[in-house]
Amino acid sequence: MKRTSLAHAKAHLSELVNDAEHRGKRIVILRHGKPAAAIVPVEVVQPPRVKRRMSLEEARAFLHELARHADSELSPVEDLFAGRR
Numbered sequence: 388m389k390r391t392s393l394a395h396a397k398a399h400l401s402e403l404v405n406d407a408e409h410r411g412k413r414i415v416i417l418r419h420g421k422p423a424a425a426i427v428p429v430e431v432v433q434p435p436r437v438k439r440r441m442s443l444e445e446a447r448a449f450l451h452e453l454a455r456h457a458d459s460e461l462s463p464v465e466d467l468f469a470g471r472r
Contacts, residue, residue, distance in 0.1 A: 389414045393423065 389412055396403060396416045406412040407426045414426040441449070450467070 390417055390422075391415070393418045396426075 407428050416424045
C-alpha cells in the first residue's frame, strides 16, 4: 500500500486516481504523518455487477408470452424462430 502526504495527493490527484483505477493500487493519504483517507479501486467499496444472461427457455417463454398478446394472425415470434433455423 502506497502512502503519500496530503500536499502530494493534492498536487497529483489525477495520477493517484489513475493508479487506483487502472493498476489496482491502494493509496493512504497522510495528514501530519497520520493516515487520514485512502484512494482505492472502486471494486473495494462497490463490487462489480454480474450480468445474468437469459436462458434459451426463458427467452422462448418471454417471446411466446409476447406473441400471445399480438393482434395479427402471423406471430412475430414464430417468424423469428423460422428465420433462424
